[in-house]
Amino acid sequence: MNARHILVADDEPHMRRVLEIMLRQAGHQVFAAADGQEALEIARATPLDLVITDLRMPRLDGIGLLGRLRDEGMEVPVIVITAHGTIESAVDAMKRGASDYLLRPFDVEALELAIERVLGAAEMTRQNAFLRDEVDRSRGGFIGGSQPMQQVYGQIRQVAPSKTTVLLIGETGTGKELAARAIHAASPRKDRLFVPINCAAIPAEMLESELFGHTRGAFTGALKDRVGKFELADGGTLFLDEITEMPMALQAKLLRVLQEGTLERLGSNRSIALDLRLVAATNRNPRQAVDDGRLREDLFYRLNVFALTLPPLRERTEDIPGLVAHFAAKHGRATGRGVADAALVEHLAGYAWPGNVRELENMVERALVLAGGGPLRAAHFPFDVPSAAAPPTPALEVPSGTLTDAVDALEGRMIDHALARSQGNKTQAAALLGISERTLWYKLKKHRGGEPD
Numbered sequence: 001m002n003a004r005h006i007l008v009a010d011d012e013p014h015m016r017r018v019l020e021i022m023l024r025q026a027g028h029q030v031f032a033a034a035d036g037q038e039a040l041e042i043a044r045a046t047p048l049d050l051v052i053t054d055l056r057m058p059r060l061d062g063i064g065l066l067g068r069l070r071d072e073g074m075e076v077p078v079i080v081i082t083a084h085g086t087i088e089s090a091v092d093a094m095k096r097g098a099s100d101y102l103l104r105p106f107d108v109e110a111l112e113l114a115i116e117r118v119l120g121a122a123e124m125t126r127q128n129a130f131l132r133d134e135v136d137r138s139r140g141g142f143i144g145g146s147q148p149m150q151q152v153y154g155q156i157r158q159v160a161p162s163k164t165t166v167l168l169i170g171e172t173g174t175g176k177e178l179a180a181r182a183i184h185a186a187s188p189r190k191d192r193l194f195v196p197i198n199c200a201a202i203p204a205e206m207l208e209s210e211l212f213g214h215t216r217g218a219f220t221g222a223l224k225d226r227v228g229k230f231e232l233a234d235g236g237t238l239f240l241d242e243i244t245e246m247p248m249a250l251q252a253k254l255l256r257v258l259q260e261g262t263l264e265r266l267g268s269n270r271s272i273a274l275d276l277r278l279v280a281a282t283n284r285n286p287r288q289a290v291d292d293g294r295l296r297e298d299l300f301y302r303l304n305v306f307a308l309t310l311p312p313l314r315e316r317t318e319d320i321p322g323l324v325a326h327f328a329a330k331h332g333r334a335t336g337r338g339v340a341d342a343a344l345v346e347h348l349a350g351y352a353w354p355g356n357v358r359e360l361e362n363m364v365e366r367a368l369v370l371a372g373g374g375p376l377r378a379a380h381f382p383f384d385v386p387s388a389a390a391p392p393t394p395a396l397e398v399p400s401g402t403l404t405d406a407v408d409a410l411e412g413r414m415i416d417h418a419l420a421r422s423q424g425n426k427t428q429a430a431a432l433l434g435i436s437e438r439t440l441w442y443k444l445k446k447h448r449g450g451e452p453d
């Protein structure tokens with residue numbers, strides 16, 4: 001066995017001495033402490049592979065030491081030493097995270113066996129975590145081994161090393177942002193910044209200065225010089241999300257910057273050279289957006305160098321079990337494996353998933369609440385639209401009046417509907433709406449006035 005750093009804590013000098021000798025002879029580096037407090041101080045100062053501690057000690061006892069180690073984020077394995085009289089305390093220690101116990105009196109073999117077992121298990125855990133990370137990284141955080149997703153991974157690997165502009169196309173929640181990050185992470189620019197900007201989330205009049213930056217006094221309210229997202233992404237990757245929501249005039253400027261590879265901050269005529277990788281995304285059909293006058297045709301050609309389409313979830317239902325397991329584990333189940341049985345998978349595969357993976361994640365989170373620790377069942381996933389073959393929803397009648405009033409009215413109706421469906425349960429209603437409970441609370445207050453209850 002390799003030499004390990006092992007801390008021995010025992011208040012009895014003779015026992016401490018015996019342990020030290022046995023461990024030194026086995027080739028380990030040994031640290032000794034006369035009580036839990038001293039042991040804790042050594043553990044804080046020295047990286048340790050193992051702690052072997054007596055249970056009864058003055059100042060801080062063995063259980064106390066274990067608690068403090070864990071509280072301070074030290075995951076070092078702990079073996080407790082116990083006599084017949086205190087075996088219950090040893091069991092208690094195991095429940096609190098000790099790895100093993102040694103029954104006094106013990107011989108060298110018993111000691112070595114326990115050490116080997118504990119250190120072997122710790123090594124295994126580390127290796128598993130490492131392997132899991134490796135698998136995750138190679139897929140950039142994506143789950144799903146279906147044919148369409150394999151194609152996506154292949155395209156990401158193919159395009160990542162170059163500086164080629166990528167246009168990500170796909171419905172909402174299909175993983176466009178995940179793909180953009182995966183491309184960056186697999187590129188030579190991975191140690192520089194990945195800078196996302198959502199063109200739909202920033203008011204049109206602020207978008208230009210967000211993108212290109214400005215100098216002090218460039219416009220009313222420009223009190224300081226400001227670096228834009230383009231400059232921030234220099235050397236790295238700029239992710240322009242919802243590109244079709246960018247005003248047409250700004251699209252013209254964007255195209256110019258992309259073609260020239262330089263930009264000027266608003267209010268300045270100093271031109272700044274840029275070296276960045278651009279990834280753009282849209283959940284519309286980009287050609288349709290060109291026809292509709294939402295996307296400049298020349299910009300479309302400039303972005304469409306390498307188009308990558310993220311497939312909707314309903315076209316790769318074989319990924320559903322893996323995704324459910326992943327999200328169940330993410331949202332609190334110790335293990336997601338086996339959480340969905342065949343009947344449930346069939347139920348989930350029959351739904352159209354307009355919100356794709358994001359909707360599935362919200363649904364799983366909500367189902368876990370409903371299932372309360374028990375197995376997940378179809379009843380925990382009540383869908384309004386029972387199947388992918390359901391008739392399309394009728395076209396929305398265009399309301400008159402201001403946009404704000406119309407949006408408010410629709411918002412109120414959707415909230416009422418969600419609350420009715422969840423029998424007034426706000427956690428579930430928020431999950432149905434895909435918003436946080438806090439946001440729901442705020443909106444309820446706005447719509448109903450005063451307190452929501």
Ligand SMILES: Nc1ncnc2c1ncn2[C@@H]1O[C@H](COP(=O)(O)OP(=O)(O)OP(=O)(O)O)[C@@H](O)[C@H]1O
Nearest residue numbers: 142143144171172173174175176177178283357358
């Ligand atoms: N294949 C997948 N495996 C695991 N998680 C996924 C997968 N696809 C998407 N997700 C997760 O689903 C959520 C939505 O993904 P993302 O934000 O990338 O979607 P999007 O296509 O950008 O959606 P939108 O158009 O609404 O912005 C994220 O939390 C993302 O991590």
Ligand SMILES: [Mg+2]
Nearest residue numbers: 176177241281
């Ligand atoms: Mg997105």
